[in-house]
Amino acid sequence: EPEVTQTPSHQVTQMGQEVILRCVPISNHLYFYWYRQILGQKVEFLVSFYNNEISEKSEIFDDQFSVERPDGSNFTLKIRSTKLEDSAMYFCASNSGNYGYTFGSGTRLTVV
Amino acid sequence: AQSVTQPDIHITVSEGASLELRCNYSYGATPYLFWYVQSPGQGLQLLLKYFSGDTLVQGIKGFEAEFKRSQSSFNLRKPSVHWSDAAEYFCAVGAPNNNNDMRFGAGTRLTVKP
Numbered sequence: 001e002p003e004v005t006q007t008p009s010h011q012v013t014q015m016g017q018e019v020i021l022r023c024v025p026i027s028n029h030l031y032f033y034w035y036r037q038i039l040g041q042k043v044e045f046l047v048s049f050y051n052n053e054i055s056e057k058s059e060i061f062d063d064q065f066s067v068e069r070p071d072g073s074n075f076t077l078k079i080r081s082t083k084l085e086d087s088a089m090y091f092c093a094s095n096s097g098n099y100g101y102t103f104g105s106g107t108r109l110t111v112v
Numbered sequence: 113a114q115s116v117t118q119p120d121i122h123i124t125v126s127e128g129a130s131l132e133l134r135c136n137y138s139y140g141a142t143p144y145l146f147w148y149v150q151s152p153g154q155g156l157q158l159l160l161k162y163f164s165g166d167t168l169v170q171g172i173k174g175f176e177a178e179f180k181r182s183q184s185s186f187n188l189r190k191p192s193v194h195w196s197d198a199a200e201y202f203c204a205v206g207a208p209n210n211n212n213d214m215r216f217g218a219g220t221r222l223t224v225k226p
Contacts, residue, residue, distance in 0.1 A: 035216075042218035043156070043202060056213055091155060099144050099163075099206050101214065105155040 025094030135203030
């Protein structure tokens with residue numbers, strides 16, 4: 001069964017530092033997403049990416065965030081100048097179309 | 113944009129009892145509807161989905177859900193709960209013509225009593 005792979009599984013960073021969360025989507029999928037889940041809260045949509053550009057983003061996804069698909073296989077989420085409230089589980093997902101979503105197992109980001 | 117509400121934050125049932133988790137959606141047409149389960153520290157696993165056709169959908173692990181257009185609901189059911197079903201359950205809604213973007217409800221945490 002093809003998987004979406006996320007690395008690292010857990011990252012601890014100091015407030016104000018930049019982090020890059022990495023994802024390897026399923027190879028023939030066309031749509032890519034980042035979702036965030038603050039501990040004990042709901043899963044929140046951050047951004048969707050299609051055809052090498054952002055197709056939709058939420059109000060959470062401000063200038064602090066950026067996404068990239070640098071080499072045709074990786075899909076990254078960069079968070080600049082991290083804040084304590086950025087601590088959350090970040091899920092990557094890819095989609096073959098028609099809502100064939102596959103989620104990764106997440107990266108837990110802890111900002112201290 | 114589409115949205116979904118899960119009215120129950122936490123539900124406790126006894127092992128062997130039946131279960132129904134509520135989900136209501138908001139969307140102008142027939143949406144795509146999903147139920148996901150998340151065990152502690154784990155990712156999201158798809159239980160079942162509804163796109164069209166038969167409004168009663170069967171999923172994995174003995175779960176089913178029924179789409180009721182008149183009530184804008186997609187409640188998840190299981191006739192007999194097992195202790196291993198304890199987890200967080202998320203209902204999600206997608207808009208068929210919206211880049212495949214999906215929105216999640218706040219989740220319902222299920223506790224199973226022995």
